[in-house]
Amino acid sequence: MTYDVVILGLGYVGLPLAQQATRAGMNVLGFDVKHSVVDSLAAGRSHVDDLSDADVAGMLAGGFRTTSDETLIASAATAVICVPTPLAEGDGPDLRAVVGATEAIGRNLRPGMLVVLESTTYPGTTDEVVRPLLEKLSGLTAGIDFHLAFSPERIDPGNERFGPRNTPKVVGGYTSGCADRVAEFYGRFVDTVVRTKGTREAETAKLLENTYRHVNIALVNEMARFCHELDIDLWDVIHAASTKPFGFQAFYPGPGVGGHCIPIDPNYLSHNVRSKLGYPFRFVELAQEINATMPDYVARRAQNLLNADGQAVHGATVLLLGVTYKANIADQRESPATPLARQLASLGATVLYHDPHVATWKVGDVEVARTDDLEGAAAAADLVILVQHHREYDADHLAGVAKRFFDTRGVTTAREAHRL
Numbered sequence: 511m512t513y514d515v516v517i518l519g520l521g522y523v524g525l526p527l528a529q530q531a532t533r534a535g536m537n538v539l540g541f542d543v544k545h546s547v548v549d550s551l552a553a554g555r556s557h558v559d560d561l562s563d564a565d566v567a568g569m570l571a572g573g574f575r576t577t578s579d580e581t582l583i584a585s586a587a588t589a590v591i592c593v594p595t596p597l598a599e600g601d602g603p604d605l606r607a608v609v610g611a612t613e614a615i616g617r618n619l620r621p622g623m624l625v626v627l628e629s630t631t632y633p634g635t636t637d638e639v640v641r642p643l644l645e646k647l648s649g650l651t652a653g654i655d656f657h658l659a660f661s662p663e664r665i666d667p668g669n670e671r672f673g674p675r676n677t678p679k680v681v682g683g684y685t686s687g688c689a690d691r692v693a694e695f696y697g698r699f700v701d702t703v704v705r706t707k708g709t710r711e712a713e714t715a716k717l718l719e720n721t722y723r724h725v726n727i728a729l730v731n732e733m734a735r736f737c738h739e740l741d742i743d744l745w746d747v748i749h750a751a752s753t754k755p756f757g758f759q760a761f762y763p764g765p766g767v768g769g770h771c772i773p774i775d776p777n778y779l780s781h782n783v784r785s786k787l788g789y790p791f792r793f794v795e796l797a798q799e800i801n802a803t804m805p806d807y808v809a810r811r812a813q814n815l816l817n818a819d820g821q822a823v824h825g826a827t828v829l830l831l832g833v834t835y836k837a838n839i840a841d842q843r844e845s846p847a848t849p850l851a852r853q854l855a856s857l858g859a860t861v862l863y864h865d866p867h868v869a870t871w872k873v874g875d876v877e878v879a880r881t882d883d884l885e886g887a888a889a890a891a892d893l894v895i896l897v898q899h900h901r902e903y904d905a906d907h908l909a910g911v912a913k914r915f916f917d918t919r920g921v922t923t924a925r926e927a928h929r930l
Contacts, residue, residue, distance in 0.1 A: 513539040515695075516586035518611040520547055520576065522558045522841070523628060523663040524592035529561060530674040532572040534699035539586055540576040543610070548576040559667050559839040584618040588695055590626045591615070591640075592663065597774050602781040603631050605639060612640050616647025624657040624691050630716055630775050632782040636660040636709040641684065653685035659692035660709040662716030667769075668839040678702040682712025714779070721776040721794055726761040728797035731804055734763035734930050738811075745920040745929060763930055765897055765918040766804040766846025768835025773801065773844045805849040808918055808930070812893055813857060815914050815928060821892060824858030829881070829891035831908070832898025833865045840867040847897045848873050862887060866902045888912045896921070 514536040517524045524540065532538045542548050550557060552575075554567045583589055593607035608629050615625055625644060627636050636659070641652045652658040661681045666672060679700040683689025693703045706712045730748070737744040744763065752760045767773045780794040813823045833847035834840060842848075851861045851873045862879045863871055864887060871878045881887040885908070888894050894912040896905055899919045909915035909927040918930045 511537075511585060513537045513582075513586040515539070515588040515590060516541050516583050517590045517592055518542070518583075518614065519591065519593035519607070519629070520551060521592065521594065522560070522667055523665050524590075525551075525556070525558050526560055526665055526674050527590065527592060527628075527663075528574060529565060529569050530699050532569045532574045535572075536698065538569075538574050539582060540574065541578070541580065541583065541614070542576065543578060545578050548578050551576045559841060560665075560673075580614040581618060583615055584620055586623070588624040588626065589615045590628055592628045595629045595631050595778075597777060602785070603635075603778050605631065605635070608635070609639065609643065612643045613647060616644045619644055619648035619650055619656060621650060621655045622657075624659065624688075624695060626659045626661050626692055626695070628661055628663045630662060630720075630771070630778065631713060632778040633710045633713045633717070634782070635713060636682075637684065653688055657688040657691040658684040658709075659688050660712045661692060661696065662712060662719075664716075664719075667841055668836055675699065676701050678704050680704045680706060680712050680715050682706040682709040684709055717775055717779040720771045721779060721797075723761070723771075724767070724773075724776045724801065725793050725797045726759075727764075727767055728800040730761050730763045732800050735807060738930075743929075762920060763918075764804070764846070765808045765850055765895075765930070767801045768844040768846055769841065773798075805846045806853055808846075808850055808895070808916075809853040809857065811928075811930070812854065812895060812916055815916060816893060819914070822858075823854070826859050826892040827890070828854050828859045828861050829887050829894045830861060830863045831865070831884075831888075831894060831896045831903060832900050833863050833868055833871050833878075834898055834900075837899050838867070838901050842868065842871070845898075850895075850897065851878060862891065865898070866900060884908075885911055888915075 515531055516539040517528045518541045520540045520542040528538050528540050554563055556563050556566045591611045593611050595603040598604035627640055641658055650656050659681055664677045679696045681692045683692055689705055697703050734744050748760050751758050776794045780791040783791040816823050816826055834842050835845040854861050862881050864881050864884050888908050889911045893914045895916045896919055899921050905922045906924040909922050909924040915927045917927045920929055
């Protein structure tokens, strides 16, 4: 059996990519080192938010197959690396998964194959890490014997408007020939392909996208603090500014930033600048400082709300609504709810949570008590904090039921609610 593409890493990036390629009529092989992932997908069970079990069943019916056998990589014309790149110590990317996937490809690389790195990383990774490994293990030369490229993932979990097909795909080739090959590959199942001058430009484009968001979220988070002190409704300010038809894009404050992209990816660029050039990327480092302290700020505001009514936070029951990093999905990566719960617990509060997407939730090694009785728990708690606004929540109604309601997402209109 030969495959058009093997996708290494079947998580929130790799699996939707595999689905789109399968829909386009390509023979797709999914590779993952986790046997549990391979087996569950083979049985038609999805483990990511954007794909249902029915979606996986449709992929299998379309010929999609999964494996942990790296020798099957040799049967594919293209290999795409979609593995995680978490932060390592020192705020650089942990490339162990990228290296592992690259080594698996290198041991099975054939002349004429295309290798694409999609995992977010620092500029130069494709050329400085991936290429030497592939060449060493295969004895082949990039740009001559095989094609090499970088194409940043742009998956937005839970986005019902933009998916793998209609989100423009940025590609950067190691050579112009590599660029032609990678553009042709993605052009088979993505509507728009955007070429960059090379791999470094494509790598940096991804980091610029997320740094842009990181910095602007930090801006409004800092404004939220002083607007509260000055008795200015920042949400009304943002609404008013948003009426300008040019030169302004709305960003909104919150209890912190979560997911893989915003709290992590800009650090790759900052780390790269520091390590290679010897000076700081000050915008990123300041944004990180501001956004990372938001959970503590929310905890202090919660403490003040209780104090205003003569109640200590020590011994108070605080109900957190929504503990995922984004609304209407189950993904908890880097969720600000975790440091917020940790801070409230350190102040002596009894923390409960409700989330229709999360059956169990641990903060460190401690499992947080979950309630299924949303309205009853909201009425009984000393303070309710809306951390994530899932569609299942009628925030104004809950604010009316609760003794005290703290809205960190600015969605309430009820007078009873306190907004960030």
